[in-house]
Amino acid sequence: xxxxxxxxxxxxxxxxxxxxxxxxxxxxxxxxxxxxxxxxxxxxxxxxxxxxxxxxxxxxxxxxxxxxxxxxxxxxxxxxxxx
Numbered sequence: 470x471x472x473x474x475x476x477x478x479x480x481x482x483x484x485x486x487x488x489x490x491x492x493x494x495x496x497x498x499x500x501x502x503x504x505x506x507x508x509x510x511x512x513x514x515x516x517x518x519x520x521x522x523x524x525x526x527x528x529x530x531x532x533x534x535x536x537x538x539x540x541x542x543x544x545x546x547x548x549x550x551x552x
Contacts, residue, residue, distance in 0.1 A: 472546065478511070491529065507542040
């Protein structure tokens with residue numbers, strides 16, 4: 470399963486943020502890889518520190534850190550499962 474969600478968020482120049490997402494209300498879809506994809510010219514995004522979190526209600530939350538070393542940009546969430 471692949472996903473590409475445009476306009477997921479915004480990240481300023483030099484900023485590092487945490488990005489988290491759930492799939493189908495927190496269902497476990499196994500190993501997932503996602504990243505931020507810049508939507509404005511000059512955006513340069515680094516994705517790292519991937520996590521898979523089981524919250525106190527049993528829902529799976531996928532998360533990663535996103536750093537912008539370019540210009541301010543909106544970003545898409547792009548990713549999918551690993552096999």
